[in-house]
Amino acid sequence: MKPGHGEVLIAEGDIALAEDQERLVEEFRRQLDSGLWAAVPLEEDAGRRRARMVQSFDEVPRDADRVIFFPRAAGGA
Amino acid sequence: MVIALGAAALVTLALLSEELIPRVSEWWERTRARRRRSPSIPFDPGRELRAEQRARELLRSCVNDEEWAMYRDLGFIRVWGAHSDGPEQAGGTGGAPYAYLIYPHRAIVAYLVQTQRLLNEYCVAFPDDSRPYGSARLPDSDDVLAKWMALTGDERRLIATANMHLPGRQLDPAKVKRDLWRLAQWERARMRELGGASAARRDGLRPRPAG
Numbered sequence: 404m405k406p407g408h409g410e411v412l413i414a415e416g417d418i419a420l421a422e423d424q425e426r427l428v429e430e431f432r433r434q435l436d437s438g439l440w441a442a443v444p445l446e447e448d449a450g451r452r453r454a455r456m457v458q459s460f461d462e463v464p465r466d467a468d469r470v471i472f473f474p475r476a477a478g479g480a
Numbered sequence: 481m482v483i484a485l486g487a488a489a490l491v492t493l494a495l496l497s498e499e500l501i502p503r504v505s506e507w508w509e510r511t512r513a514r515r516r517r518s519p520s521i522p523f524d525p526g527r528e529l530r531a532e533q534r535a536r537e538l539l540r541s542c543v544n545d546e547e548w549a550m551y552r553d554l555g556f557i558r559v560w561g562a563h564s565d566g567p568e569q570a571g572g573t574g575g576a577p578y579a580y581l582i583y584p585h586r587a588i589v590a591y592l593v594q595t596q597r598l599l600n601e602y603c604v605a606f607p608d609d610s611r612p613y614g615s616a617r618l619p620d621s622d623d624v625l626a627k628w629m630a631l632t633g634d635e636r637r638l639i640a641t642a643n644m645h646l647p648g649r650q651l652d653p654a655k656v657k658r659d660l661w662r663l664a665q666w667e668r669a670r671m672r673e674l675g676g677a678s679a680a681r682r683d684g685l686r687p688r689p690a691g
Contacts, residue, residue: 404606404622407527407613409534438609443627444542452544454629456637470543473626474618478643479603480589480650 404473413472418465431460431470439472487524521614535621541623545613549670554662557582557624559631561590567599567639582627584620586641587650596660601649602642604630 405411414430416423435441435458442454443463450477454471457463486498496625543557551557561579567580568571577593580602587601606617606626618626630638647653 404530404535404538404608404618404626405612406529406608406615406617406619407524409531409622410538411618427508440630442631443631450544450546452542452547454542455634456630456633471629472539473623473629474606474608474621476604476606476626476630477642478640479605480643 434472438475441450442469442471442474532621534620535619539621539625543628554666557628559628564633568583570577582624582630584623586598588627589651589656598647598653598656601647601651603643604642641665
């Protein structure tokens with residue numbers, strides 16, 4: 404998510420391929436190091452949806468189709 | 481006389497310059513730093529509109545059909561609270577169900593579902609300090625999605641990060657009450673609509689238009 408732009412594709416790849424996984428892990432770390440939060444949208448039973456906040460690549464479910472990075476929350480006025 | 485006045489003026493100027501020069505130079509540095517921080521990128525309504533369209537598509541792909549329809553029709557999303565004792569600093573709800581209303585770029589409002597009593601406002605922002613187009617503000621729908629993900633993913637952390645206020649700080653309580661009434665009406669209409677559609681499917685009929 405980016406002001407003035409909305410959704411931006413940062414990286415994509417197949418986690419089953421070692422080369423892709425390495426690139427995805429590196430990009431994941433880079434985004435978190437730049438201060439962003441990461442979340443994985445999930446679909447549960449009965450059409451319910453929620454997000455899972457993740458702090459390391461290992462926490463991303465293997466079947467997740469995307470991770471969304473967004474600016475860290477701060478107390479507002 | 482003129483020479484004396486000129487000398488006095490020179491001395492005064494010399495004394496003042498010791499005070500003034502550092503201040504002028506500091507002001508100049510601040511001005512330059514401000515210009516460096518916020519490059520003059522003109523506001524482009526087309527760019528903002530396209531950003532909002534992308535943000536809406538992303539939000540739609542993450543939330544469920546009901547939440548998306550709620551946002552589309554009413555301008556906010558309700559998220560159910562997950563803790564039995566209610567949100568942080570709300571004094572406990574005695575196990576009563578509670579929920580949050582998420583508005584774009586407004587405080588999150590916590591309320592008791594059964595009585596519709598407003599509990600607290602939680603002011604939270606997701607500023608992008610890199611200011612890619614001169615602003616740190618996400619598109620409206622991205623702000624809603626960020627709140628939705630943070631609330632459904634880690635309610636306690638988001639609420640602990642937010643600044644908590646009593647109802648009325650940022651949102652008019654009368655407006656929030658009206659929104660809760662609109663939400664109740666909307667849900668009734670949706671239930672009727674969904675019930676009619678499923679009955680029609682069951683009977684192998686197409687739903688008849690109202691009236």
